Amino acid sequence: MRFRALGEEGQRRLCASRVTICGCGALGTVLANHLARAGVGHIRVVDRDFIEIHNLQRQILFDEEDVASNLPKAEAAARKMRAINSSITVEAVVTDIDHTNILDLVADADLILDGTDNFETRYLINDAAVKLGKPWIFGGVIGSEGQTMTILPGKTPCLRCVVEDSPPPGMTPTCETAGVLGPAVSTIASFEAIEAIKILSGDFESLNRDLIMVDLWNWSFRQLKVAGLLGKVDCPTCRRREFDWLEGRMGSHTTTLCGRNAVQIATRRADKLDFAQLAAKLTGIGSVRHNDFMLRFETDGHEFTVFPDGRAIIKGTNDIARAKTLYAQYLGS
Amino acid sequence: MPLVRIPTPLRPHAGGNDSAQAEGSTVGEVLNALTSAYPDLRSRLFDGEDLRRFVNVYVNNEDIRFLEDLDTPVAAADEVSIIPAVAGG
Known part of the structure; x- marks a missing residue:
């Protein structure tokens, strides 16, 4: 509240906001942690998985006891978030996000946050966000490298404008095949969280309009200019409004x-x-x-x-x- | 000569290098020169004459799709970056 750009009015808006965090693994737990502490009034956490011991290296809301208790990630995260901030409402949804349920999961949210680990779900989020005209924030991490982009449908390029197609299996490393460092995830999720705070508090002017790329091991930080893609590429999603993932034509x-x-x-x-x-x-x-x-x-x-x-x-x-x-x-x- | 920045997943196909200089006055020429030096890289970047849809190329920090695509001119001091989408999280 003392941070001038946010102020009392900004904080009041945060408290009255609703977000859906899609996926509660490495990115999702960092997002959940920041937003709970920031006092975002209603946080829905959606995840399909249970916690495993090898998750603890980077999934900051979980501990060994959660693994022993066989808790789903969404539920364990929700318990921690309520312990962190009892004044907010946290809703845990243990489900696989797909084209049949995504609209229900995000329709009442002011903002959708990407805590997923795959492009299939990200394209589905992108379809839902563009269809409903809701902002969402993309984040992806591998090794010591990460990317993030803030998407305001109609005002900025969408995910499919920038990434026209996902790399086929085997063409891209995954966290399992290439490893991922906790601090790299925390950095990207923190970028997502700060953008979330701007959007929810109503400061759209200060948002990031670039595709941000960081490599923490090699100390590189790049702001790739993508704003010019809006309207320039014939995007099937945000220009032609063909929602291939949402309508079940694409995806597994x-x-x-x-x-x-x-x-x-x-x-x-x-x-x-x-x-x-x-x-x-x-x-x-x-x-x-x-x-x-x-x-x-x-x-x-x-x-x-x-x-x-x-x-x-x-x-x-x-x-x-x-x-x-x-x-x-x-x-x- | 323009410098091409090679992303981590493609480095094994480019002699382990994180960047390489390649001759050319357009992005297409530079990438052709690069993939002549590292033929293994060709199929990972191109599908025939076109860039694969999951490969994005930037000159300095600008996406070539809103410049002139593979015909985008490059000067000796320019940097061409191949940027793959990062999937994990």
């Missing part, structure tokens, strides 16, 4: 394979996967072999059979949310 379709303790994730990629490249990424994390028709990868009790079109059968679980997490972790969006 999952099926539990009955009696096989397996889930099939069918993606809809036009381009074929490069198995040699994917295998190179996964070598060292588990056993991997491939021929022209399929790639098989085994790690940690799960067996992935991946097909050239990106479809995968993940054995070792019949939980769709878990399978989608594993897909994002090892194969990428």
Whole structure:
């Protein structure tokens, strides 16, 4: 409140605001922590996963006791947030965000925050945000590097203006294949949080209009100019208003394979996967072999059979949310 | 010669370098020169003659899609950056 740009009026607006944090892993816990302490009045935290011991290296709201209690991430985060600030309302939603539920999860929010780890969900958020005309903030991190961008539909380029397509599985590193450093996540999530505070307190003038890129290990900070893309690229989402993810035309379709303790994730990629490249990424994390028709990868009790079109059968679980997490972790969006 | 900044995931295909100088007076020429030196990089950046849709290229800090795409002129002191989308979190 003493910070002049925010002031009493800004703080009052924060207290009256509602946000939805999509995903409560590394980015999401840092966002949740900052926004709870800032006094954002209503925070909905949505996540499909349970906490695992290897999450604790970067997911700052969780501890070993939460792992032992088998708590879902959204619920554990909500408990911590209520303990941090009893004057706010925190809602935990344990669900897999998909095209059937996203509008319900974000319709009443003033702002949507990206705490996800995959582009499929980000394009879905982008569709929902553009359709509803709601601001959202993108963040992504890998290794010591991260990106963030603030999206005001109609006023700034949307995610799909800037990133026209997600890299195919194997073409991009994931946190599981390349590692990720806690401070890098905290930095990007903190950038998202400060932008959130500006938006919720009504200061749109001071927002970031660039694609921010940082590499903390090598001390580089770049502000890439993307504002000129608005209206210049023929964006299917914000210009043509084709909501491919929201309407279920894009994105994966999952099926539990009955009696096989397996889930099939069918993606809809036009381009074929490069198995040699994917295998190179996964070598060292588990056993991997491939021929022209399929790639098989085994790690940690799960067996992935991946097909050239990106479809995968993940054995070792019949939980769709878990399978989608594993897909994002090892194969990428 | 313009300097091309190579992102972490592509460095294994560019001799481990984080940047390389490449001859050319447009972005397209510079990237052609670079991928002649590192042929492995070609298929990761291009689909035929076009840049892959998940690869963005900047001259200094400007996205080439609102300049002149691969025909964007570059001077010797310019920096060309290949920027991939960062997925994790």
